[in-house]
Amino acid sequence: MGRRQTMMEKYKQQMKAYRKKRMKNDNTPFxxxxxxVYIMDTLNPTKKIKAEVVKKRTKQHREIIxxxxxxxxxxxxxxxxxxxxxxxxxxxxxAIYEVVAEG
Ligand SMILES: [Zn+2]
Numbered sequence: 001m002g003r004r005q006t007m008m009e010k011y012k013q014q015m016k017a018y019r020k021k022r023m024k025n026d027n028t029p030f031x032x033x034x035x036x037v038y039i040m041d042t043l044n045p046t047k048k049i050k051a052e053v054v055k056k057r058t059k060q061h062r063e064i065i066x067x068x069x070x071x072x073x074x075x076x077x078x079x080x081x082x083x084x085x086x087x088x089x090x091x092x093x094x095a096i097y098e099v100v101a102e103g
Contacts, residue, residue: 036102038099045098051097052068053067
């Protein structure tokens with residue numbers, strides 16, 4: 001019983017540290033000053049697509065992209081910090097979109 005509690009405490013501490021680390025490593029992209037966001041399909045990186053920002057939030061006086069519309073199905077895509085991309089799984093096959101610079 002005592003040992004079990006210790007394991008549980010340890011787990012909770014690890015989860016807390018993990019969450020803290022994740023928050024710190026927030027790599028969500030910022031919206032460029034001109035407001036235009038371009039993305040590229042990582043599996044077919046031939047052309048840039050102008051993305052529609054669905055949701056944004058302000059962080060440290062800059063606007064960051066919380067959600068982008070999928071260029072194929074139009075559903076909002078969330079930022080995936082592991083992929084460092086916006087991922088859509090709603091139109092049949094998984095699509096991974098990287099944010100790219102204009103020009
Ligand atoms: Zn989609």
